[in-house]
Amino acid sequence: MLTSTVLSSALLSSVLVGACIGLPTAHAAQAQTPAVSDAPIKAPSVSEILAASPDADWRTPDPGNILYMDVAGGRVVIELAPGFAPEHVANIRTLAREHFWDDLSIYRAQDNFVVQFGDPDAGELGARSLGGARTHLPAEFERPAAGLAFTALADSDGWAPQVGFVDGFPAAQDPAGGSAWMTHCYGALGAGRDMAADSSNGAELYVVIGQSPRQLDRNITLVGRVVRGMEFLSATPRGPEPMGVYDNPARRTPIATIRLASELPADQRERLQLLRTDSATFAAVTEARRNRRDDWYKSSAGHIDLCNVPLPVREMPEG
């Protein structure tokens, strides 16, 4: 987790004894604090904040917006953002229903930038048909800010006039221009394109695995974000420079399947819930990250960058 401190191995051992290993990332965040010191906690930890959160602060995502990407390492869970990229999301749903990505691959892994997946032969002889999906879509780089429930961060941002969250997605807006857009944070999912702004079709996708490449904001269509399983993409062996595209196809990472959760029987869906980014709990978690109060930290930043704010995920409570 972003919040974990860099502890010596001896202290890590003691920490792990006390850490909530079985809990989802967000719950485990800072769970080490009680274990590493008997000193009183100066403020509630993220795990304490989440443990005390009302169920109403959590949402169960629409299964029509959830993709399961199964690779050898495990399952990557993605939430799509039809509010920002309706035409791309509609096409991606069609491609998923038609099993377009099955047995295709991650064919590019560029260090500190992106992994990219889809059909490595797209646009060439032997390219896989897009079936019922559209071959061309309009650019969906921005949308009107009007009609969005934008939860702004008070923190400054060098890339945009205002940043915050919309329905769980890191986003920015220009109150003057009246436009809003999703931002390229770690885990962001976007649609690769050629030189033309409207040359993406959603069949070739990329996920950010490095320092937020915010220069891509408003230059390419973002379609969603990974909400669980980033480690199955971020540890992909990197391809050769300059762009990380494997020259040897044997190095590609096979994709078993990509499925819409809504296509699966209810009892076969992941039971995850996401913290509402417009909730008091999310605001409290963000503040706990903005000003670290556990005993390990000697000084608090008093600031947090949009792309350092994690999205807490939990298993749906039973019953």
Added chain:
Amino acid sequence: MLTSTVLSSALLSSVLVGACIGLPTAHAAQAQTPAVSDAPIKAPSVSEILAASPDADWRTPDPGNILYMDVAGGRVVIELAPGFAPEHVANIRTLAREHFWDDLSIYRAQDNFVVQFGDPDAGELGARSLGGARTHLPAEFERPAAGLAFTALADSDGWAPQVGFVDGFPAAQDPAGGSAWMTHCYGALGAGRDMAADSSNGAELYVVIGQSPRQLDRNITLVGRVVRGMEFLSATPRGPEPMGVYDNPARRTPIATIRLASELPADQRERLQLLRTDSATFAAVTEARRNRRDDWYKSSAGHIDLCNVPLPVREMPEG
């Protein structure tokens, strides 16, 4: 490279034909631009800027400050920063000379945060002796700004009053307080510590592999940065949550050796040079990243974050 665009596979193929595959990262940066369009380049690309750079804008690092960390995947080249952490760097040199890390391992890989390496048994029974190295060092979180050649970025930063570079290292300073410190950008190398600020000794090290965890700035001692071979650390399979420490020792990544370049015969040293961060060429590269002018970009950010500025590296010219 941070500058690479997210191209469809068809365009990637055409790009790669034209890209300068054989060149170091920095040279290859944006090398695709000429290949993907016959349209005139609106401004010099990073590769063109670097190709035109005078030799005086490059420096050959002091071999006494360079570590070679050899793991199964390849060689990680690290530059140490005695200007910021003199006591830690002195201890790390001693540990390297005494081959402390040989056959130890990367025992922690936490997604979007750090890999950590050294002796997993440190502080416990069976811990490896630090030999002639000191077991305790003072915290070196900050230093006086006085005496530093600080090349400031004009760009705003949410974490510090002013950011920029000192001798190749991303750094920040507080002109009011008169202090300066290295920053936690991708590839930063730091010394793990326990709860006490002065509990690090440089034997247990971590490297940032995710979104810049700037909240760690001034809370822990940074000792240098990776200048080549990050891909051999960043693709390390992640350990289990919450902190990425492998419960199964067999999953650790063995370290063959860590050596000071100065300990090797001159003809066995890497012949790399680093672009001077106080040079006109570095300023031009930074501006080319701040305002992308190649035809793929439809809008320029007009901003760059400290941790998005790469350090160009090249092979030392012959003769």
